[in-house]
Amino acid sequence: MSAVTLAININKRTDDKPVDMGLILGSGLSGLMDLIDDATAVPYDELPGFPHAGVSGHSPNLVIGTMEGVNVAVFGGRSHYYEHGKADAMRVPLETLKALGAKAVCVTNSAGSLREDLPPGSQMLITDHLNLSGTSPLIGEPGDARFVDMVDCYDPELVAAARRGAAEIGVDLKDGVYAWLSGPAFETPAEIRMLKTLGADTVGMSTVPEVILARFLGLKTVGFSNVTNMAAGMSATAITHAQTKEWAAKSAAQFQALIKAFLRQL
Numbered sequence: 001m002s003a004v005t006l007a008i009n010i011n012k013r014t015d016d017k018p019v020d021m022g023l024i025l026g027s028g029l030s031g032l033m034d035l036i037d038d039a040t041a042v043p044y045d046e047l048p049g050f051p052h053a054g055v056s057g058h059s060p061n062l063v064i065g066t067m068e069g070v071n072v073a074v075f076g077g078r079s080h081y082y083e084h085g086k087a088d089a090m091r092v093p094l095e096t097l098k099a100l101g102a103k104a105v106c107v108t109n110s111a112g113s114l115r116e117d118l119p120p121g122s123q124m125l126i127t128d129h130l131n132l133s134g135t136s137p138l139i140g141e142p143g144d145a146r147f148v149d150m151v152d153c154y155d156p157e158l159v160a161a162a163r164r165g166a167a168e169i170g171v172d173l174k175d176g177v178y179a180w181l182s183g184p185a186f187e188t189p190a191e192i193r194m195l196k197t198l199g200a201d202t203v204g205m206s207t208v209p210e211v212i213l214a215r216f217l218g219l220k221t222v223g224f225s226n227v228t229n230m231a232a233g234m235s236a237t238a239i240t241h242a243q244t245k246e247w248a249a250k251s252a253a254q255f256q257a258l259i260k261a262f263l264r265q266l
């Protein structure tokens with residue numbers, strides 16, 4: 001089913017609610033879905049081309065409504081490259097978001113931190129990224145549009161709005177670079193030392209393919225990492241997905257406040 005048909009079907013369900021911004025929620029961050037006003041949920045199962053399998057800590061629904069007065073389409077779950085080896089797994093959802101009328105997408109993730117001043121429970125504003133996966137969601141895409149300009153792919157105006165929002169609620173939001181590795185194994189300590197040398201501040205297994213696709217589709221992007229652990233070799237605590245979900249829950253209140261404060265600045 002084409003993205004336009006999906007958007008028409010979604011519009012029927014929502015009585016044509018407008019959509020200005022998409023919001024993709026990372027592992028353990030789906031609590032934000034409870035804060036959507038005038039919400040209509042459409043399960044991914046009813047949307048061909050949307051991810052079905054899923055990872056624990058995600059909620060596979062698209063919820064359309066408003067948050068802080070902004071018309072949002074919130075993706076409660078995403079598909080990761082490591083689930084199936086397809087880097088373009090979020091293409092249909094992003095195309096649908098565009099067909100719904102959105103101009104921008106906010107991507108969020110749970111991530112490991114490479115910086116002592118970004119401890120678990122803190123958030124980072126993604127100002128650039130490193131694609132270290134060795135792949136791209138645009139491999140096989142025909143035509144010259146595939147040569148996407150990635151300078152300022154984290155939109156300077158949206159980044160500025162995020163900084164203003166953080167200042168408004170007194171959150172010390174640091175800028176940083178997010179590194180995408182395929183996973184699903186976590187990194188080795190040697191890989192983390194390499195990433196530090198390369199200039200990474202957080203590391204994770206998502207987000208970057210969505211940002212590449214969003215830029216390809218002409219959607220502006222902004223992104224946040226929610227730190228759930230210090231990266232491999234940086235702390236005595238073992239890194240587990242359970243820990244990711246635990247810290248995502250502990251920091252949910254501040255993460256949600258930050259996203260709402262950002263939306264108020266738009």
Ligand code: HPA
Pocket residue numbers: 110111112113186187203204205228229230231232239244
């Ligand atoms: N590495 C990769 N992905 C992650 C991590 C990590 O340390 N924490 C949460 N997602």
